[in-house]
Amino acid sequence: MASRTQLLVISLGRRLSQQVKESVLAVQDYVILTGRGLAALITPPHYHRELVTQMDSIGVKSLSIVVLTGMFTGMVLALQSAASLDSFGARPYVGRLVCISMVRELGPVLTALMVTGRVGSGMAAELGSMVVSQQIDALRVLGSDPVRKLVAPRLGAALIMVPILTVISDTVGIFGGSLISIFNLKLSWEFYWRSVLNAMVINDLLMGSVKPLIFGLILSSVGCYMGLNTTGGTQGVGLSTTRSVVVASVTILSSDFFITKVLLMLFPVG
Amino acid sequence: MRETIRAILGLARPAAPLAPEPPPGPHDPDEPIISFRDVHLSFDRPILQGVSFDLAPGTTKVVLGGSGSGKTTILRLILGLLKPDAGSIHVDGTDVGHLGEEDLRPVRLKIGMVFQEGALFDSLTVGENVAYRLVEDGDVSPEEIEARVREMLGFVGLERFYARMPSELSGGQRRRVAFARALVARPQIMLYDEPTTGLDPITCKTITELIAKVRDLDGVTSILVTHQLRDAFNVARTFMARENGEFVPRSVEDLSTLEGTEFMMLREGVVEFRGTPHELQTSEDPYIREFLS
Numbered sequence: 001m002a003s004r005t006q007l008l009v010i011s012l013g014r015r016l017s018q019q020v021k022e023s024v025l026a027v028q029d030y031v032i033l034t035g036r037g038l039a040a041l042i043t044p045p046h047y048h049r050e051l052v053t054q055m056d057s058i059g060v061k062s063l064s065i066v067v068l069t070g071m072f073t074g075m076v077l078a079l080q081s082a083a084s085l086d087s088f089g090a091r092p093y094v095g096r097l098v099c100i101s102m103v104r105e106l107g108p109v110l111t112a113l114m115v116t117g118r119v120g121s122g123m124a125a126e127l128g129s130m131v132v133s134q135q136i137d138a139l140r141v142l143g144s145d146p147v148r149k150l151v152a153p154r155l156g157a158a159l160i161m162v163p164i165l166t167v168i169s170d171t172v173g174i175f176g177g178s179l180i181s182i183f184n185l186k187l188s189w190e191f192y193w194r195s196v197l198n199a200m201v202i203n204d205l206l207m208g209s210v211k212p213l214i215f216g217l218i219l220s221s222v223g224c225y226m227g228l229n230t231t232g233g234t235q236g237v238g239l240s241t242t243r244s245v246v247v248a249s250v251t252i253l254s255s256d257f258f259i260t261k262v263l264l265m266l267f268p269v270g
Numbered sequence: 271m272r273e274t275i276r277a278i279l280g281l282a283r284p285a286a287p288l289a290p291e292p293p294p295g296p297h298d299p300d301e302p303i304i305s306f307r308d309v310h311l312s313f314d315r316p317i318l319q320g321v322s323f324d325l326a327p328g329t330t331k332v333v334l335g336g337s338g339s340g341k342t343t344i345l346r347l348i349l350g351l352l353k354p355d356a357g358s359i360h361v362d363g364t365d366v367g368h369l370g371e372e373d374l375r376p377v378r379l380k381i382g383m384v385f386q387e388g389a390l391f392d393s394l395t396v397g398e399n400v401a402y403r404l405v406e407d408g409d410v411s412p413e414e415i416e417a418r419v420r421e422m423l424g425f426v427g428l429e430r431f432y433a434r435m436p437s438e439l440s441g442g443q444r445r446r447v448a449f450a451r452a453l454v455a456r457p458q459i460m461l462y463d464e465p466t467t468g469l470d471p472i473t474c475k476t477i478t479e480l481i482a483k484v485r486d487l488d489g490v491t492s493i494l495v496t497h498q499l500r501d502a503f504n505v506a507r508t509f510m511a512r513e514n515g516e517f518v519p520r521s522v523e524d525l526s527t528l529e530g531t532e533f534m535m536l537r538e539g540v541v542e543f544r545g546t547p548h549e550l551q552t553s554e555d556p557y558i559r560e561f562l563s
Contacts, residue, residue, distance in 0.1 A: 134389040141349055141383045142403045142451075143375050 026229075033151065033228070034221040040145070040152035047153055054157030058119045058220075059164060065114050066165045067172050073106050074098055074173030078180035091185060095195030098177035103200065103208040107170035109256055112215035115162055116248045120223035123154055124244035127227025128237040136228070151224045155217065162216030163209060170208060203267040211259055215252050222248040301363070303327045303459060303491050304348060309357035311539075317343050319539040320357075325493065327458075328530070330485055332502045332547075333495045334561070335536035341495040342386075344536075345461045348493070349383060350374040362458065379403075382452030382490075386464045388444035390436040390451070396423070397432040400450045407455075422450035426480060442473035449480055460484055460492040466501045474501050479519045482508035487517060499562060506531040506547040525551055535561070 081097045127150060130136050139146050174196055181187040226244035230236045302324035311318045318340045325331050333341045346352045347359050350366045359367045361377050369377070390399050400419045404410045410418075423429040426446040436444060445465055452460060462481060466474040478501050484490050486509055496502050504521075506528055511520040522528060525548040533550045535543040535558060543550060543558055550558065 129392075133387060133392075134385045135391055137346075137349075137351055138383070138385060138389040138391070140351060140371070141378055141381070143378060143406050145371065 029229075030221070030225045033147065033225050034155070034217070036147045037151040037155045037221065037224065040148040041156050045148070047149055050149065050153035051156050054153045055161055057122070058115065058154075058157045059161035062115050062118050062161075062165060063168070065118060066111050066169050069110050069114050070102070070107065070169035070172040071176040073110055073169075074102060074176030075180045077101055077106070077173070078177035079184065082180075082185050092187065092191065092195065094181050094185060094187065095174075095177065095192040096199035098181075099174050099196040099199045100204060102170045102173040102177075103204045105256070105260075107173060108166050108208060108211035108215060109252065111166045111169045111212065112162060112219060112252045113249055115158075115165065115216075116219040116223075116245055116252065119158075120219040120248045121241045121245045123220065123223030124227040124230075125237055125241045127224060128230030128240040131228060131230045132233050132237060146228070151221075151228075154220045154224055158216035158220035159213060160216075162219070163212040166208065166212040201269070203263075203269055206267060207260070207263050210263065211256065214255060214259060218251050218255065219248045222251065302360075303362055304493070305358075305360040306344070306347075307358045307360075309347065309359060310355045311340075311343060311347070311352065312355060316539050318347075318354075321536075321539070321541055322357075323534060323541070323544065325491060327491050328485075328489045330481075330492045330494065330505065330531045332505065332531060332533045333493060333536065334497065334499070334502060334533060334550075335542075336497060336561070338538075339536040340539040341497075341536055342463050345383070345463050345493065345495055348459075348461060349378060349381060379455060380458045381461060382455070382457035382459070383461045384445065384448045384452050384463065384465050386467060387441075388436070388448035390439075390444055390447055392436055394436075395432070396428070396434050396436065396439070396447050399436065399447060400454050402451065403455045418454055419450075422454045423447075425453070425483075426450045427476075440473075442469050442476065445469070445473075445477055446480070449477075449484075453484065456488075458491060460490050462492065462494045462496075464496055464498075465494070466496065466498050474498070475504065477501070478504040479508055481505050482519060483510055483517070486510040502533065503547060503551075506533075 077098045078094050081101075082091055082094050085091050085093055085097070127136075130139075130150075136146050136150075139149060178189065178192045178196075181192045182189055223244045226240040226247065230240040232239070304325040306321050306323050309318050309321045310316075321340070321344070323331070333344060335341050343352065347354060348361060348366065350369055350371075354367050357367070358365055362380055364377050366374060366377055390396075391402070394402070397416075397419050398405075400422055401415050404415045404418060420429055420432065423432060426449050428443060428446055428450070431439065431443065431447070436447070439447065449465075460481075465481070466477050469477065481492065481494060482505060485492055494502065494505055503525070506525070507521045507523075508519050509522065510517040512518075525546075528547055531547060533543070533545060533547055534541060535550070537557060543553060543555065545553075551562070553559070553562075
């Protein structure tokens with residue numbers, strides 16, 4: 001007869017294997033959903049109206065928070081870096097530091113996190129509400145493919161708008177840094193901008209443009225997956241929304257490390 | 271539920287063993303338009319256990335049962351939104367249990383579905399909701415779409431709500447718009463999932479009269495899923511009579527004279543009763559007596 005401890009271990013083992021199985025299945029479903037969404041982007045029929053609506057929602061309506069975030073990040077970066085650089089007598093390098101930090105890391109990551117909070121959660125909530133109110137079933141019954149109609153336009157809009165928002169965030173951030181450099185650090189306008197332009201190399205631009213594409217795909221696909229996977233009525237919608245923000249944010253931050261590692265290997269700096 | 275996304279992705283539960291596919295073609299009037307044969311479905315627990323029934327063209331089946339008895343599941347299986355674990359489901363000669371999303375499209379075009387809460391698209395106006403299927407089909411002109419939508423909204427008495435948003439409608443109005451949306455493509459089969467739940471008695475009467483109107487005037491085959499006995503009997507009793515050149519709803523008092531409507535009662539996924547409204551009303555089965563009381 002098995003002892004209590006053995007039974008407990010067996011029960012824990014079963015639960016763990018069930019969890020692992022469910023997680024693997026979830027990843028498989030997520031990958032297939034994303035793949036089908038991307039395939040629907042390049043094959044007809046296309047839902048142009050939905051794409052434009054989503055571009056407005058992701059791009060235009062996120063502009064204010066992205067500008068504010070970029071501006072203050074650039075300003076803080078200038079202040080902090082000046083304090084550190086002063087000890088080496090390297091204050092003139094503030095522009096260079098702000099520029100590289102914004103374009104390579106902070107611009108893409110902060111923009112993606114802001115858009116995840118505002119739009120990714122909205123996608124999960126909207127699609128989740130559609131699931132619990134049977135609108136997804138109604139779509140299928142009325143002859144529409146929910147992936148083509150709902151997922152593809154969201155992926156497409158995020159792939160277009162997140163890189164554009166990132167460029168805006170980078171620009172505003174560097175501009176914010178220039179305001180601090182001129183009015184607080186007493187550097188000249190020309191000196192700051194020359195330092196910025198000298199710092200920027202093609203690898204920085206490459207890194208700054210690859211990341212937003214991947215982050216846009218992550219935040220929109222996670223939002224769609226969580227939304228379509230909603231269970232448990234209105235309470236479930238709330239849960240999906242929270243999950244989508246948490247999962248997308250963690251995935252963005254962790255994938256940022258791997259993307260940086262790969263890009264630095266492919267295109268070494270200096 | 272994971273089922274939703276797996277169904278959307280075409281990863282729905284493993285289908286039942288393949289059965290020979292009957293050749294597509296015009297429906298034989300003597301053949302049932304919907305046929306369930308020993309259908310089984312389980313999730314965490316058994317939902318349907320060996321359900322079999324036939325539905326002849328132009329007739330109505332009222333599916334009764336308590337919550338969780340598997341009533342709505344039957345409608346979802348007919349639409350191909352769920353796949354059976356075992357058994358076969360034929361709709362107009364096509365086995366829908368094995369079809370993918372693309373192949374289900376022609377079958378679904380023959381069916382109109384009124385969901386429990388209407389399931390109207392929140393972002394579209396009433397007119398756009400009703401027009402949805404016609405717009406998706408893409409081969410109907412905008413003028414004809416508008417004419418058909420207005421005709422359908424007129425049929426359910428809501429033509430003046432054409433430009434309103436679903437959020438501006440009452441529960442009963444939403445169900446009526448859902449009726450119009452389901453009817454706009456002139457389906458052969460109508461499925462009603464608890465269309466009167468949560469509505470006041472007067473609105474319930476309007477809805478049951480609409481069901482009778484669609485059945486009697488267009489000869490549409492229908493399945494009504496409900497746990498509201500009063501509405502189930504009202505649908506069976508109501509018929510459209512022509513008076514002074516207009517069709518008006520009238521009611522049959524003697525249930526024993528009713529034809530064309532069959533009642534089926536489910537209990538924990540098993541068919542507990544099948545028969546006429548009169549047979550249901552006079553049944554001595556203790557469970558049915560309790561349900562009727």
